[in-house]
Structure formats: C-alpha cells, structure tokens
Amino acid sequence: MSEGTRVGVVTFPGSLDDGDARRAVKLAGAEPVVLWHADADLRGVDAVVLPGGFSYGDYLRCGAIARFAPVMGEVVRAAGAGMPVLGICNGFQVLCESHLLPGALVRNDHQRFLCKDQRLRVESSATAWTSAFAPGQEITIPLKNGEGGFVADEATLDRLEGEGRVVFRYLEGNPNGSLRDIAGISNERGNVVGLMPHPEHAVEELFGPGLDGLGLFASVLSAGLRAVSA
Amino acid sequence: MGRVVIDVMPKPEILDPQGKAVVGALPRLGFDLFTGVRQGKRFELEVPGEVTPEVLEQARRAAETLLSNPVIEDVVSVRDASAAEVGA
Amino acid sequence: MGRVVIDVMPKPEILDPQGKAVVGALPRLGFDLFTGVRQGKRFELEVPGEVTPEVLEQARRAAETLLSNPVIEDVVSVRDASAAEVGA
Amino acid sequence: MSAPATSALDTVERAAQTPEHPQPWSELGLKADEYARVREILGRRPTGAELAMYSVMWSEHCSYKSSKVHLRTFGEHLTEDMKASLMVGIGENAGVVDIGQGWAVTFKVESHNHPSFIEPYQGAATGVGGIIRDIMAMGARPVAVMDSLRFGAVDHPDTARVVPGVVSGVGGYGNCIGLPNIGGEVVFDPSYQGNPLVNALCVGALRHEDLHLANARGVGNLVVLFGARTGGDGIGGVSVLASETFDAGGPSKRPAVQVGDPFQEKVLIECCLELFHAGLVEGIQDLGGAGLSCATSELASAGDGGMLIHLDRVPLRDPSLAPEEILMSESQERMMAVVTPANVEAFLAVTARWDVEAAVLGEVTDGDHLVVQWHGETVVDVPPRTVAHDGPVYERPYARPASQDALQADAPTAARLARPAGGEELRATLLRMVASPNLCSRSWVTDQYDRYVLGRTALAMPDDAGVVRIDEESGLGVALSLDGNGRYARLDPRTGAQLALAEAYRNVAATGAKPLAVTDCLNFGSPEDPGVMWQFAEAVQGLALACEELGVPVTGGNVSLYNQTGDRGLDSAVLPTPVIGVLGVLDDVARRTPSGWREAGRNVYLLGTTRDELGGSEWAWAEHGHLGGLPPALDLAHERLLADVLVQCSRDGLVEAAHDLSDGGLAQALAESSLRFGVGARVWLDELCERDGIDPFVALFAESAGRALVAVPREEEVRFTDMCTARGLAHLRIGVTDAVAGEEPVLDVQGLFSVPLAELGAAHAATLPRHFG
Ligand SMILES: Nc1ncnc2c1ncn2[C@@H]1O[C@H](COP(=O)(O)OP(=O)(O)O)[C@@H](O)[C@H]1O
Numbered sequence A: 001m002s003e004g005t006r007v008g009v010v011t012f013p014g015s016l017d018d019g020d021a022r023r024a025v026k027l028a029g030a031e032p033v034v035l036w037h038a039d040a041d042l043r044g045v046d047a048v049v050l051p052g053g054f055s056y057g058d059y060l061r062c063g064a065i066a067r068f069a070p071v072m073g074e075v076v077r078a079a080g081a082g083m084p085v086l087g088i089c090n091g092f093q094v095l096c097e098s099h100l101l102p103g104a105l106v107r108n109d110h111q112r113f114l115c116k117d118q119r120l121r122v123e124s125s126a127t128a129w130t131s132a133f134a135p136g137q138e139i140t141i142p143l144k145n146g147e148g149g150f151v152a153d154e155a156t157l158d159r160l161e162g163e164g165r166v167v168f169r170y171l172e173g174n175p176n177g178s179l180r181d182i183a184g185i186s187n188e189r190g191n192v193v194g195l196m197p198h199p200e201h202a203v204e205e206l207f208g209p210g211l212d213g214l215g216l217f218a219s220v221l222s223a224g225l226r227a228v229s230a
Numbered sequence B, C: 001m002g003r004v005v006i007d008v009m010p011k012p013e014i015l016d017p018q019g020k021a022v023v024g025a026l027p028r029l030g031f032d033l034f035t036g037v038r039q040g041k042r043f044e045l046e047v048p049g050e051v052t053p054e055v056l057e058q059a060r061r062a063a064e065t066l067l068s069n070p071v072i073e074d075v076v077s078v079r080d081a082s083a084a085e086v087g088a
Numbered sequence D: 001m002s003a004p005a006t007s008a009l010d011t012v013e014r015a016a017q018t019p020e021h022p023q024p025w026s027e028l029g030l031k032a033d034e035y036a037r038v039r040e041i042l043g044r045r046p047t048g049a050e051l052a053m054y055s056v057m058w059s060e061h062c063s064y065k066s067s068k069v070h071l072r073t074f075g076e077h078l079t080e081d082m083k084a085s086l087m088v089g090i091g092e093n094a095g096v097v098d099i100g101q102g103w104a105v106t107f108k109v110e111s112h113n114h115p116s117f118i119e120p121y122q123g124a125a126t127g128v129g130g131i132i133r134d135i136m137a138m139g140a141r142p143v144a145v146m147d148s149l150r151f152g153a154v155d156h157p158d159t160a161r162v163v164p165g166v167v168s169g170v171g172g173y174g175n176c177i178g179l180p181n182i183g184g185e186v187v188f189d190p191s192y193q194g195n196p197l198v199n200a201l202c203v204g205a206l207r208h209e210d211l212h213l214a215n216a217r218g219v220g221n222l223v224v225l226f227g228a229r230t231g232g233d234g235i236g237g238v239s240v241l242a243s244e245t246f247d248a249g250g251p252s253k254r255p256a257v258q259v260g261d262p263f264q265e266k267v268l269i270e271c272c273l274e275l276f277h278a279g280l281v282e283g284i285q286d287l288g289g290a291g292l293s294c295a296t297s298e299l300a301s302a303g304d305g306g307m308l309i310h311l312d313r314v315p316l317r318d319p320s321l322a323p324e325e326i327l328m329s330e331s332q333e334r335m336m337a338v339v340t341p342a343n344v345e346a347f348l349a350v351t352a353r354w355d356v357e358a359a360v361l362g363e364v365t366d367g368d369h370l371v372v373q374w375h376g377e378t379v380v381d382v383p384p385r386t387v388a389h390d391g392p393v394y395e396r397p398y399a400r401p402a403s404q405d406a407l408q409a410d411a412p413t414a415a416r417l418a419r420p421a422g423g424e425e426l427r428a429t430l431l432r433m434v435a436s437p438n439l440c441s442r443s444w445v446t447d448q449y450d451r452y453v454l455g456r457t458a459l460a461m462p463d464d465a466g467v468v469r470i471d472e473e474s475g476l477g478v479a480l481s482l483d484g485n486g487r488y489a490r491l492d493p494r495t496g497a498q499l500a501l502a503e504a505y506r507n508v509a510a511t512g513a514k515p516l517a518v519t520d521c522l523n524f525g526s527p528e529d530p531g532v533m534w535q536f537a538e539a540v541q542g543l544a545l546a547c548e549e550l551g552v553p554v555t556g557g558n559v560s561l562y563n564q565t566g567d568r569g570l571d572s573a574v575l576p577t578p579v580i581g582v583l584g585v586l587d588d589v590a591r592r593t594p595s596g597w598r599e600a601g602r603n604v605y606l607l608g609t610t611r612d613e614l615g616g617s618e619w620a621w622a623e624h625g626h627l628g629g630l631p632p633a634l635d636l637a638h639e640r641l642l643a644d645v646l647v648q649c650s651r652d653g654l655v656e657a658a659h660d661l662s663d664g665g666l667a668q669a670l671a672e673s674s675l676r677f678g679v680g681a682r683v684w685l686d687e688l689c690e691r692d693g694i695d696p697f698v699a700l701f702a703e704s705a706g707r708a709l710v711a712v713p714r715e716e717e718v719r720f721t722d723m724c725t726a727r728g729l730a731h732l733r734i735g736v737t738d739a740v741a742g743e744e745p746v747l748d749v750q751g752l753f754s755v756p757l758a759e760l761g762a763a764h765a766a767t768l769p770r771h772f773g
C-alpha cells in the first residue's frame, strides 16, 4: 500500500479534528476520504481514522454513543480483517467503547481539560501506525482532552505490557493519571491503534509543536498490511 | 461500615444536554419505549461506623452545599443505604 | 406516566477522580465524617404509560449496553420509580 | 400589581376591551413613562405578550437606551479611509471587514457578566455560545474565540468559586464546539468582587459572496426557527439580569440560568454552513438575549414587509410555557432563517441530515405589522420598528466626579511610594512582580483551552496576539488581541480607553499584522450615576478619536452597564473597563513574529522611549496597593509609526521576535520573552537611563506606552537600524540573547542583578495553581 492509498476519516456529529486528520493524511501523501457516521459504507478505503472531538457532546461517556453509529459496524468488521484503524483522542475512546481496544478512558485526575505539547515515547514500532518511528523514539505532539486517563484492570495492563501493545507512553510527568503512563495502545494484531494525544496537530511547521505527528500517517502508507475492503 | 446515598438531578425546567443526548440515542439502538431521559448524579458516601442521624444530617448539608448546585440542580434524596443497593 | 430509575457506579477497583475530588473537598468544608466517596450516574427514564415488565426489560438492556461501560462501571439498579423518589 | 391572568388568553382584542387591566410593567423593568409610551404607540394597552416583547427589547441590554447617544460618536468619526475595508459596520450582528483575496472576516466581543456571577460555568459557557451565533448569523464560519476575564481579589473566597467555574465554562463550550481559543486577558481587582467581567470574542471567516444579513424580505417567504427546543431558560433574564443589579431582589422568575449545549451548537454551525453554501437562506438571525422577541422584531423591521408568526408551532421543551414566556425565552442554540417557499423542502432536508429540529413558524407578509398568533388568536400586533429600534433614548446626566482631581493628584512619585533601589531590591521586586496576580503566568487558565483545533492557529497564548490562517493556499490570516486596563480608565477614562486601544493595536502589530478594525465591550457601572456616565462618555469619545487617528474603525461591540454591587455610586461600580479588540491582517501567516526568543546571540532592541510613568501601574498596585495619578501619556502618531515599523520588520524578515511592553513594563517583557523558550539574555540599562533621563527602577517598571522589545539577528542589524533611523523611531540596543551550552540560562541585568530562568519561571508559574488548584 503506497501509491494512491486512501485513508477514510469518519465524521460523527460533534467530531472536531476530522478536517485536521484529513489534512494530515494529505500531507503524508495519501488521499483523505470523508466517511459519514450514518453511512454503513467505508467507500473502499485502505485505512480508517476516527478523529478527535466530542461525538454527541460526549455527555454520557466519551465515545459511548458514537460507537453505535452505522459506520462503526463496518469499521469493526474491517478492523477484524486487518485494516489499519487509528483512533485519536475521542476516536481512541470510541475504539475502547467498541471493544476494539481494551480498557477505558476516564476523567483526568486533576479534573480539568488540559491542552499542552506532550512529550511521548514510541514504545512500539510494530504497528500499522508506528512503523515509521524508531523503537524508543521520543516525540512531541499536542495533548488536549478532559477525559484522557487510561484505565484497565491489572491483568489487562500486564498483558498489554507483555505483548508489547503499549504503543505510546507519556514522558516528563503523567498529564492525566493514566495507569502506567499509557498514552496509546494497540490490538493484538497491531492494525488498530488508539492514542490520546493528537498527531494530526503536529504535521505543519507553523501550526503545532513540530512535525512529529507525520510519522503515524506515513507509517500507514508503508504498512504493507493489505486492506480487506468491505 | 455504613453508606449514605445521595441523588442529585438537574432541575426539571433546566436544559439537560446529557439526558437529551441519551434520549436521542435510545431509539437508534432499538429502545423505543422511552420518551424522556434525565441524567443526574449518584454519590455514595462511606462512613467507618453506622449511619447515625448526625451522619445523615452532615450528608444532607454536604448535598446542599458541595454536591449539588442549587441554581440548576435538586437534591432528590439522601438516605442510609448501608445494607441495600450494593450491586443489586 | 411512568418512570424507571437506573443507577450506574464506577467499579470499586477503578479510579474515580470525581469521587476522589469530593472526598478531598468534604473535610475542608467541615464535613469530617466521610472516609470515601464515589460518584456515579443516575438516569431517570420516562415512559408514557405504566412501567410494565417489558419496559423494565428494555431499561435493563439499555443500562447494560448504552448507559454503562462494563469495563469501568456497574449497573447498580434498574427499578420502577413511578411513584417514589420524586423530589423526596 | 398582580401577575397577568394566565387563565384567559390575553389577546389583542381583549386588550382593547380591558384598558384598565393592571399589568406588571414595573416588574418587567419598564419605567412608567416607557409603559405609557407603549400604550401610546399601540393606541391601547399592550397584551401580556406585547408587554413582554417591549420590556425585553427596551431593556438597557437590548436597546442601549443610556449609551446610544454616545455611541453615535463612532459613526461621526468614521472617515472615508476607514470605510475602505468595512463591508458591514455597526448595527448588524457583527461587523465585516474585507481582508483581501475575496475573503472577509467578522468579529465581535460581547459580555456575559451577570450570568457568570450567578452560575459561573453556565454563564461563561453561554456567553461563548452567544457570540458564536452572532458570527454565524453573518454567514461566516467561526474560526476562533477569545475571552477577557476580570475577577475580584485573587485570594477572596468567592473568587475561588467564580474563577474555576468561568474558566471551565469558557473552555467547556469552546473546546466542545471545536473553536481554538487564541487569547484573552485575566485580571484580578477587588472592584470586580461580586461582579466579574466575562467578555467573549468570536471571529469568523467568509467569502465575500457568502455575506448574509438579518432581514426578512420578500412577501410569502417563510420564517423558520431551527436548533434547540424552547424552554423556560432565562425568562426575565434579559431585563432583570442585564439591566438591574441582581441584589435588588426582583420577583422570582422562571429559571434565569441558561444551560448551554455546545454539541447542539456545533451541529448548528455545520448545518448553517451547509444551508448557506446551498443558497437556501435569504435572511438569518441568531436568537440571543430576548430570544424570539428580538429575532422576529429585528428581522421584520429590517425587512420590507410585515411578518406573521404562529407561536404555537415553536417546538417546546416545556409544554407549559405561556405565549409571553415563549417570546422571552433565552433558550440557547437556536437560529431563525427566512427561506423562499421553493427552497423550504431543501432547507428542511439539510436540517434533518444534521438532526436539527426545524419549524416553519410563519411568513413575511405584505403588511407592516408583526403579528403573532397563538392557536389562531392574535396576541401580538405591533409595528416591529417600535419594538426593535424605537426604544427609549436617554440623555443621562453626567458629570466629572469631584473626587477625580484628588485621585489624579495622588501620583506615585518617589516621595509618595518607596521605590526599590540597587540590584538586590530590584531583583526581589522583579521576582515578586512576575508572581503577582496580574502578571503571573496565565497557563493555569489557558491550558484549559484547546488552541490547536482546526489547524489554523499560527500564534496563541502566551504570544501578544492570536494569529489564525484564513486561507490555506495563500496563508492569508488575521491577528487579534483583546486588551483593557480598568485602572488607567479609572484615573482618566478618556486616555484609559485610548491606551487599551493602543495596546491591542500594538499587540497585533507586534505579530506583524497590519491593524485593520476594532470591536469593543464597554463594561461600566450604573448609568444612573452621573460619575459613571461621565466615565462612559469620556471613554467613548476617547476611543472614537483614537480610532480615527489610527485609521481603524469600530465595527461593532457591546455595552454592559450596571456592573456594580451595592449603591455607593461610583465606589460600588467596577473600574470603568473598556475592553478593546483589534483585528489585523497578515498576507501570509508564515511571516508572523512570535514574542519569545528562540536563539542566542540576537540583539535585543527597545523601541520607543521610557518616562517616569507609574500612575495606575502594576507596580504601584501590586507593591503598594496604590491607585492614583495619571495613566501613561499616549502619542497616537508614535503608535502608528511603531506599528508600521513592526509590520515592515515582519514583512522583510528583520526581527525574529517582538513583544509589546505594557503591564509591568520592560521587566515583565524581558521575563516573558526569555521564559517563552528558556533563552536568557544579558541586558544593560545605562545607555537607556542616560538617554531617557531615568533610573534603572523606572527603566524596568514604568509603563510608558508606545514601546516594544525586538530580537534582531546580527545579519539584519544594519537594515533594521537604518529603517528605524530613517523613520525617526527611537531605538536602542539594550542587550543580547544568551545561552551558554551546559550552563543554566539566566536573565542578567548587568551591574544590577542576575536571575536564573528556572527561578524566574517558578515564581511566574506558581501563583494561579496555588490559588485555584
Ligand atoms: N482568559 C484568557 N484566555 C485566553 N488567553 C489569555 C487569557 N488571558 C490571558 N491570555 C493570554 O495570555 C498571554 C498573556 O496575557 P497578557 O499579559 O494580558 O498579554 P498582553 O499584556 O500582551 O496583552 C496573551 O497571549 C493572552 O492572549
């Protein structure tokens, strides 16, 4: 997958960073495709991004309602077949609610929304979305959320660590109470990745803390994982 | 160990965006019987000993001052729930 | 008009930042009897008619699928509250 | 007086038959002569619904009855030159400015002060929501918000209630709706105790052809209400909350507190933009204060006919609402559009796609009255202009308070206030000043705001102005700054307002943007106090004159009066606080100048001259609790020159950083520029002191206007100094940025003191978290 890679970005009611995700896809050299929450149709894309925002206002639980959108049935199916799926912030929450990823995200321990440039370590480059990074590489991308505390039971945490599925870890202080400083994780196969910080806001020199976010979008171009279109 | 349960709900006349979001989502998931939803808060307060009248009184005052915002919320109930309502 | 009340609480072993914040604030306000607080959600669902077993059954399923996340929350109770608990 | 009878519907017919029926005009905030005037206009007593409409629309908040005569000044000082880029001026929902390449921007600042005191979270949240809808109503896509906040003393217990609520409310709404917050202000002063100021600004972008105005034209066109359902929110809120002090103990009303639903508004934005682009909207108006009363009467009075509204078609959240309550409700997240019959089906298809409820309420008629029916019976029949525009106009008496002379005479001279001298004292003063409530880091506040969403933000907090890109291809963008200084305005309202304008103007220019237009929010005490009214009149005059001299028109804004607690006249009023927003344009945001130093070895120049000006200064206040004397002098020609030079520096790439000097003076600017990226500096003050005839204390802490600090790379130094010399701008090299590998960065003021940035930064950062957690 490289030339002409098509990456779908889902827009739910209340998605906010969908335009930014599409811009990032484009800057990385792929073709962004708009996917609408109400259409059970992935339009033949090779990979899917669930963007940040406050789907349905996130009033009930973050991502709780978006999980049931018609498009999500297709995303779950495609993910099962190996299609690369990236959930950013609210998208990560949707992936957890959909059980594509384990655990859940709860209110930040300090109870405030927090927007900052966050230092991270890429713990695993063995996923569809991190292959362009060197293992252990340190990057800076924006973090912005009110409910970013990753929680899971001990057994799940141990398994994630053991299987190398902790993909990103917070550095220089834990910004929200996430267990074991976890900022992002993957599924067993490594095609589904979720993270709280926003790589799509670090893809243009002037409009963010640098270009470190491009690595995620570049990775999926060379992932070599064949999409199984629905 | 004793437990006091406090229920706080948005005042009926105040907009409840949470409840609105839920009532919009329910029919899409096939739950078609509900015409209104309001979402409030439930607090469980623990005390080391029994729930005495003094405990209840303090819980009541905490409910009015800290746990609810009287401008937009009502304290619906403050009750001893030491025995009941555990994982019911 | 009938009403179903659903209570959802964070699982005991899961971090509850809101409850933690409350338990920290209580003694500062002079409420010194409480050793633990957990904050959950209370939903009031309205139905046009009576709360039949079918209504309760649908409410129970809604509670399990939409209104709670089993990874972090427990549904503590789903009950007919048509008569009781109104502005108690 | 008894409440209106709720049993029988108060129709126009009934009103005509029962002239003696007692009406609660006083509870609704109308004065006796105003009520009499309504009766005169209608030739009968108003119905309950009409009374509701007139009372909200004739309130201070909606009618500007005390301020109108003064606001005309802005128009009188509008030159042809200033009109050049003005597409829509004062009077519409928001002003619209042409920024070139077929793009326009619309921006406005508005207050939500009183609601934010009662319920800080929701008050602030709905303040942000309201201003965003004003921008949407112009046909624009909102692209950023800002917030200017003023609270009581930082250590007052009620401040600890209000601050976290307001900040999370501003953030909660803006973050959830997906608009970056790109700047604002946070100020603490005891005068705002019990009356915080929450001013929110929104800026939107549109193509010229997308401009929409609020009018209902074309007989037979349909009037559609869409968005949230109408509930009992804020009924009575407009007249009671915005016009009278709320400790006056008014009648108990339906819930005055409005709760915001940012998700609904986000969907409404996307829905509106789709409607605009599909060409389905003839006229559009947001529903803000005064709800349907305002939207219907303003649309109708700006149109070419009358309007018929079936009020029973309004989708209700609370079915028990009476017609007058529906007319007065301030439920949020609603819009009203005028749509041709041919387009209505397509219109409703778009609203359905976004899951937005819509109802066709009525139509534009060929009459000249606004008629409102309730289940077929007429409850309102009025000439809409009399509601929307012909409200009362007061020429309130105003007079310079007798105490003003004594206040101005009490200047903070060296004899009056002890000044620090010598390196040790200056160092200690600097550390206390950067930690003082009004100069400390705002990160505790601004870190709660999303500044990245939409991917347009080229500069935001803590830079001098927010900069957003408007056009992705060309990089065309705008810069915005919001500034005000209540202490300066207290000492001299005229100069104080001008200084606020000058600061915002300078902040915008410091980023390299050419200042283009102004919006203002005028926060004052009770207009019934002649002293307050004098402050207001002076501020408006000063602002209008200064705008003319700087060539930047006021495009719109907001007046908030009755900001006071108690009735001790001027003494219970807030500091007179004109908050001024300036918008500038950058042809390419890639050229924007940041405020912090990134590299060592850059020469630091101070532009402008420094005088012994400490009246109203942060130093006098923070160190001595003193407010007296005169504010710094202002030279507008010099401000214009300074701005020109800063803009040219950005265009020609002559400077790497620029930071304006304001509160806290040079010391604060040095601290901020070095703390931004942790690059220190070596600074010398001898030449400056000699040139300007001042001592190091004055050099560091005076707040003289018209100054900026720039960092110039060595290779541009000749070009830079040549330009300043040629243009006659005072410039002096006062230091060099400095970073020695392996050594801790420091701010070193030669011969006086040296502070490690770590120590400076720790002092700067600790204050707000210490108070607010
Ligand atoms: N309430 C606020 N919301 C957003 N940004 C703010 C707020 N208060 C202050 N800021 C930002 O913090 C920075 C410092 O504020 P301030 O010292 O008032 O700036 P200046 O003196 O240059 O006007 C600026 O970038 C300003 O926009």
Ligand SMILES: [Mg+2]
Pocket (backbone or CB within 6 Å): D185, D482, D483, D484, D503, D662
């Ligand atoms: Mg300022």
